[in-house]
Amino acid sequence: xxxxxxxxxxxxxxxxxxxxxxxxxxxxxxxxxxxxxxxxxxxxxxxxxxxxxxxxxxxxxxxxxxxxxxxxxxxxxxxxxxxxxxxxxxxxxxxxxxxxxxxxxxxxxxxxxxxxxxxxxxxxxxxxxxxxxxxxxxxxxxxxxxxxxxxxxxxxxxxxxxxxxxxxxxxxxxxxxxxxxxxxxxxxxxxxxxxxxxxxxxxxxxxxxxxxxxxxxxxxxxxxxxxxxxxxxxxxxxxxxxxxxxxxxxxxxxxxxxxxxxxxxxxxxxxxxxxxxxxxxxxxxxxxxxxxxxxxxxxxxxxxxxxxxxxxxxxxxxxxxxxxxxxxxxxxxxxxxxxxxxxxxxxxxxxxxxxxxxxxxxxxxxxxxxxxxxxxxxxxxxxxxxxxxxxxxxxxxxxxxxxxxxxxxxxxxxxxxxxxxxxxxxxxxxxxxxxxxxxxxxxxxxxxxxxxxxxxxxxxxxxxxxxxxxxxxxxxxxxxxxxxxxxxxxxxxxxxxxxxxxxxxxxxxxxxxxxxxxxxxxxxxxxxxxxxxxxxxxxxxxxxxxxxxxxxxxxxxxxxxxxxxxxxxx
Amino acid sequence: xxxxxxxxxxxxxxxxxxxxxxxxxxxxxxxxxxxxxxxxxxxxxxxxxxxxxxxxxxxxxxxxxxxxxxxxxxxxxxxxxxxxxxxxxxxxxxxxxxxxxxxxxxxxxxxxxxxxxxxxxxxxxxxxxxxxxxxxxxxxxxxxxxxxxxxxxxxxxxxxxxxxxxxxxxxxxxxxxxxxxxx
Numbered sequence: 125x126x127x128x129x130x131x132x133x134x135x136x137x138x139x140x141x142x143x144x145x146x147x148x149x150x151x152x153x154x155x156x157x158x159x160x161x162x163x164x165x166x167x168x169x170x171x172x173x174x175x176x177x178x179x180x181x182x183x184x185x186x187x188x189x190x191x192x193x194x195x196x197x198x199x200x201x202x203x204x205x206x207x208x209x210x211x212x213x214x215x216x217x218x219x220x221x222x223x224x225x226x227x228x229x230x231x232x233x234x235x236x237x238x239x240x241x242x243x244x245x246x247x248x249x250x251x252x253x254x255x256x257x258x259x260x261x262x263x264x265x266x267x268x269x270x271x272x273x274x275x276x277x278x279x280x281x282x283x284x285x286x287x288x289x290x291x292x293x294x295x296x297x298x299x300x301x302x303x304x305x306x307x308x309x310x311x312x313x314x315x316x317x318x319x320x321x322x323x324x325x326x327x328x329x330x331x332x333x334x335x336x337x338x339x340x341x342x343x344x345x346x347x348x349x350x351x352x353x354x355x356x357x358x359x360x361x362x363x364x365x366x367x368x369x370x371x372x373x374x375x376x377x378x379x380x381x382x383x384x385x386x387x388x389x390x391x392x393x394x395x396x397x398x399x400x401x402x403x404x405x406x407x408x409x410x411x412x413x414x415x416x417x418x419x420x421x422x423x424x425x426x427x428x429x430x431x432x433x434x435x436x437x438x439x440x441x442x443x444x445x446x447x448x449x450x451x452x453x454x455x456x457x458x459x460x461x462x463x464x465x466x467x468x469x470x471x472x473x474x475x476x477x478x479x480x481x482x483x484x485x486x487x488x489x490x491x492x493x494x495x496x497x498x499x500x501x502x503x504x505x506x507x508x509x510x511x512x513x514x515x516x517x518x519x520x521x522x523x524x525x526x527x528x529x530x531x532x533x534x535x536x537x538x539x540x541x542x543x544x545x546x547x548x549x550x551x552x553x554x555x556x557x558x559x560x561x562x563x564x565x566x567x568x569x570x571x572x573x574x575x576x577x578x579x580x581x582x583x584x585x586x587x588x589x590x591x592x593x594x595x596x597x598x599x600x601x602x603x604x605x606x607x608x609x610x611x612x613x614x615x616x617x618x619x620x621x622x623x624x625x626x627x628x629x630x631x632x633x634x635x636x637x638x639x640x641x642x643x644x645x646x647x648x649x650x651x652x653x654x655x656x657x658x659x660x661x662x663x664x665x666x667x668x669x670x671x672x673x674x675x676x677x678x679x680x681x682x683x684x685x686x687x688x689x690x691x692x693x694x
Numbered sequence: 695x696x697x698x699x700x701x702x703x704x705x706x707x708x709x710x711x712x713x714x715x716x717x718x719x720x721x722x723x724x725x726x727x728x729x730x731x732x733x734x735x736x737x738x739x740x741x742x743x744x745x746x747x748x749x750x751x752x753x754x755x756x757x758x759x760x761x762x763x764x765x766x767x768x769x770x771x772x773x774x775x776x777x778x779x780x781x782x783x784x785x786x787x788x789x790x791x792x793x794x795x796x797x798x799x800x801x802x803x804x805x806x807x808x809x810x811x812x813x814x815x816x817x818x819x820x821x822x823x824x825x826x827x828x829x830x831x832x833x834x835x836x837x838x839x840x841x842x843x844x845x846x847x848x849x850x851x852x853x854x855x856x857x858x859x860x861x862x863x864x865x866x867x868x869x870x871x872x873x874x875x876x877x
Contacts, residue, residue, distance in 0.1 A: 183861060216698050253858050259835060260818045260860065299704035303697040342819055342834040373696035380697050383706035385715050407831040409748035409839035416746075417733045425726035432722040433715075440714060441697070493733045494742055500830040501821045501856040568825040570856035574864040578854075581865040582773050582796075585825065585852040660714040669718055673725065680729070684736075691827055692741040692844040 129220070135626075136374075136531045143224035144214035148207040148532055150231060152525070153620065155204035158238065159518075160613050162195035167606050174599025175576060175592050182574040186251040189572060191242065193254030197513065198356060199238050199273065204521050205311065205363050206231070206280040211532075212308035212366065213287035219296040222286030230279030233272050241269025253572060255353060258329060258340045267330035274319045274326070281312045281319070303380050303387065304373065307366030310390040315359045317398055321351035343410045350401035357513060358397040361431070362390065364475065364520035368438045371472040371523055375463065378445040381437050381661060389437070392430035396422040403487075406496035416493045428488055435480045436669045439473075440662035447655040447662075455657070455664040471523030471547035478515030478551060482558050483508060485676050495683050498690060501572075503598075504565025511558040514605075519551055522612050529616065535623030538615050546615065550608030556601035564594035566686075744831070747840040753816045756838055760789040764799050772800060779871070787812060790853075790868070792820035792833050794860060797853045797868025803845050805872050814838045821857030824870065830856060845872045 129142045165188045171179040180188065214221040221227065244250040244265035252262040288309065291297060301309070325348040331337045369386070372378035380386045402419030405411055422428065439459075446458030463469045486508040490499040499505065529537050537543055569576055569591050576595065578585050657663040703709060737743050768778040778799040782788050784807035791798050793816035803809055813822055815835040823830045827848055831839065845851075853868035 182864065186858065186861070186863075257819045257857070297700045299700045300706065302699050303701070305698075341836065343837060346832075346834075369697040373698045377696050379702075381712050381715055382709055383701045383703075384709060385711065385719070386697075405832075407744060409746075409832070409834060409837040412746055413733075413737060413744070417730075421730050421733070424730045428729075429719070429722050429726045432726075433719060436718045437715065488729065492729070494736050494740065494744075497742060497744065497830060498828045500832065501823065502828075502830065568823065568828045570821070570823060570854060572858040572863075573856070578864070578867060581867045582775065582777075583852070583867040583869055585854065585867055588826070656714070660717075661712045662714050666714050666718065670721075673721065677725070684732075687742050688740070690742050690829055691846055693829070694741075694743050694745050694842045 133531050138215055138531060139218045140532070141214045141220045143227070144210045144221035145532065147221070147224065147227050147231065148210050148215075148528075151203050151207040151210070152528065152532070154231075154235060154238075155200055155207065156613060156616055158195050158200040158203060159609070161242070162192055162200055163606060163609050163613065165189075165192035165195065166609075167603070170599055170602035170606065172574070173576075173595060174602070175595050177599060178575075183248075183251070185574045186253075186572075187245060187248060190245050190251050190253050194241060194245070194270075195238075196518075197254055198270070199241075201360055201513070201517055201521075202273075202277050202315075202356070203234060203238075205315070205359060206234070206277065208363055208367070208521075208524075209280060209284040209308055209312060210287075212302075212305045212370075213284050213291070216302050216305050217287070217291040217297050219287055219291035219294065222283050222290050224283075226279055227283040230276040230283065233276030233279070235276075237269045237271070237273030237276060239269070240265050240272060244269060255349065256329070257349075258332070258342055258345045261333055264330055264333040267326050267333060271323065271326050271330060274322045277315065278319045281315050284308070284312050300383075303383060304366050304370045306387055307362055307369060307390055310393050311359045311362035311366065313394050314355055314362055314397060318352055318355040318359060321348055321355065325349045325352065343408060346405060346408065347401065350404045351398065354400045354403060355398050357509065358393065358400060360513060360517040361397070362393050364479070364517045365390075365431075365434045365438070367520040367524050368434070368472055368476055369441075371468055371520075371527070372438055372442050372445070374527055375466065375469045375472075376442050376445040378441040381440050381444065385433060386437050389430040389433040392426050396427040396430075399423060400427075400491075403491045403496075406491070406493050407500045413493065420491050420493055420496075425488070428484075431480070431484060432669075435476070435484075435672065436662075436665060438476060439668065440665040443662040443665045444655070452655050455667055459664060465544045467526045467543050467547050468523050470544075471519050471526070471551065474547055474551035475516055475519040475523065478511055478519070478555050478558075480672060481675065482555060482562075483511030483513075483516055485672075485679055486558075486562060487512060488676075489680055489683050492680075492683075495687055498683075498687055499565060501570060502565035503569045503571045503573075503595075504562050506571050507558045507561030507565055510554060510561070515551055515554050515558070519547060519554075522550070523547065525612075525616055529619045529623070530626050533620045533623075534626045535619045536626055538618040538623050542611060543615050546608055546611045548608075550605055550612065553601050553605030553608055557598055557605055560594045560597035560601060564591050564598065567591040567594070569595065745840065745842060747842075749838045749840075750836060751814055751838040753814075753835065756789070756791060756812075756814045757816065759812075760791050760798070763787075763789050768799070769802065779869075781873075782809070784809065786810070790822075791816055792822065792855065792866070793817055795855070795862035795866035797822075797855075797866065800869045800871070802871040802873055805845055805874055808842060808844045811841045811843050812838050813841070818859045819857050820855050820859050820866070823854045823856040825852050825854060827851055832857065845870070848872055 244263040250262040250266035399419040451458045767782045769781045781802040787810045820833040851870040855866035
């Protein structure tokens with residue numbers, strides 16, 4: 125192990141292994157390029173679904189919606205997650221990266237896969253949406269690109285696991301791996317399951333598209349495909365929850381309330397999250413209610429329980445850290461005096477709130493077997509998953525990027541004044557966008573649909589005027605959020621490629637209390653609870669969590685009431 | 695030690711829970727179990743459930759059954775393309791098919807009566823979305839789904855397609871007319 129291959133970041137105290145650092149940079153840069161492509165598609169799609177604008181012709185709309193879905197939900201997120209896996213293994217464990225050459229091979233396969241898939245869609249004969257439901261055929265390269273990308277990502281997962289083995293063998297750390305690495309390990313295990321499912325369904329579908337297999341059953345396709353489609357979004361959950369913990373640690377020096385609880389919650393993800401494939405099949409023919417109920421609830425909502433635990437412990441750990449620093453007045457001084465102008469923190473906190481309150485609640489509600497009857501395939505569904513994947517995952521990754529620009533890329537953040545506002549514009553724009561989509565979906569507006577006015581249809585149908593208003597709000601807030609995304613890309617690209625280099629003495633654009641300097645949180649006598657209230661270490665967080673539960677219960681009840689108004693059926 | 699460093703106590707799993715965590719886990723677990731048992735509860739006491747009755751079929755076999763119903767019970771036609779409107783007897787088996795890009799035939803059902811509504815696809819996947827009452831199910835080729843429904847509201851319901859099925863997807867519209875009583 126040569127010391128020349130390691131550098132220690134003077135500000136953060138983090139230690140980077142050169143090959144790992146290069147891989148992280150390459151993956152992050154490619155991810156941002158994909159985010160740009162997906163973002164341009166997002167703008168055009170949004171401007172088409174905004175009824176007053178209705179920009180694109182139908183064929184272009186379906187084509188760009190396919191581009192948007194595949195690039196955002198699969199390519200952007202998983203490519204960025206590769207950088208996170210390398211960071212959480214090599215950097216956090218201060219260990220050399222296992223087999224960098226294989227990692228580069230994986231990276232190359234991913235890039236080739238991205239290009240092949242995008243060219244197929246660009247060609248115009250693969251406008252089949254991300255889901256590519258059989259028997260609607262696509263250009264074979266559509267599937268081939270996804271397969272190559274998946275194989276590349278799988279190699280990245282193995283490099284991550286290999287690095288954990290090396291770190292253990294070479295004793296680069298003592299005791300157990302850090303919580304954040306444990307979360308990344310969770311993401312990695314789910315990723316392996318996801319990619320295996322993807323291979324099981326996409327390889328036969330590829331052969332079918334080439335004519336070697338003559339039939340693929342539509343119901344079977346959906347069952348296995350969603351083990352890829354939904355589980356890939358569960359990689360994101362595990363990854364962005366890890367990022368929340370990481371940012372709490374980076375900005376506040378926060379320590380998990382208890383390692384046992386947080387790790388058990390991650391373990392519940394490994395054990396139960398993958399059952400969520402069922403969420404998409406609740407109104408499908410051919411499956412029993414017993415099967416639907418068990419799977420859609422992750423076996424009695426144990427993965428929801430895990431997310432509710434993280435939702436308490438992440439802000440709870442911040443509250444404890446802040447209280448230990450003397451911010452003990454009232455229930456919320458710790459939160460009021462948090463660094464709201466630091467995008468590393470503000471982005472992370474908006475991500476947490478948006479994921480829980482909007483994405484989490486709506487996901488559980490529409491994933492209820494019977495309630496799904498009034499929601500399946502309406503635009504409520506993208507309303508839900510934009511809250512989880514865009515506010516939850518993408519915004520968390522953006523926040524982490526603001527930390528990585530000086531630490532990993534050694535550049536100052538370009539236009540820090542603008543960066544302060546970016547998470548608010550992006551997060552709040554997206555929150556309004558999601559809520560408006562959910563409103564329109566409740567009125568029955570369909571997803572993946574070019575014309576909600578049915579102008580060219582033989583038989584007429586009109587939605588209520590309020591549905592058009594909701595879709596107008598979707599358009600406006602969507603454009604606002606996309607502007608927020610564009611600002612992020614501008615700041616990142618300019619910082620990384622043209623930004624002022626961070627010398628060993630120069631400071632960050634944002635203060636990030638970090639490893640080397642972070643004052644360790646001292647647990648006072650009598651445990652955490654001594655600085656809290658009611659015997660609770662984090663009373664403010666508990667109150668927030670309770671508020672969340674009240675909204676959850678009310679919204680759940682409202683939807684049952686709505687369902688009860690629908691035609692009786694059995 | 696923060697979350698990005700190894701736990702300070704090597705035997706971290708023996709560290710006792712904080713009261714705030716224990717309380718919240720208990721509350722969240724109770725809520726999770728409540729939501730779980732709500733689903734079987736609704737199967738017993740609620741009125742909106744899918745029976746999940748379904749059969750394997752083929753487009754040809756399903757088309758034949760639908761055609762037989764159309765031949766027997768068509769009461770009028772609509773639009774220039776003479777789409778049949780079918781008025782099947784209450785309690786009977788009603789067949790609806792989805793194909794690129796229409797729902798066929800148009801149906802006329804009596805309010806308050808119960809029907810066994812069969813739905814299947816002739817080609818690709820479709821989404822049966824009945825508006826404004828807002829009932830949505832997935833329609834697959836090769837599978838015949840049976841919904842036992844009792845229309846109790848709305849004179850005119852529109853079936854739209856909410857599973858993307860190609861370029862004409864947004865024009866795929868059908869109708870279920872709900873008439874008053876069986877006089």
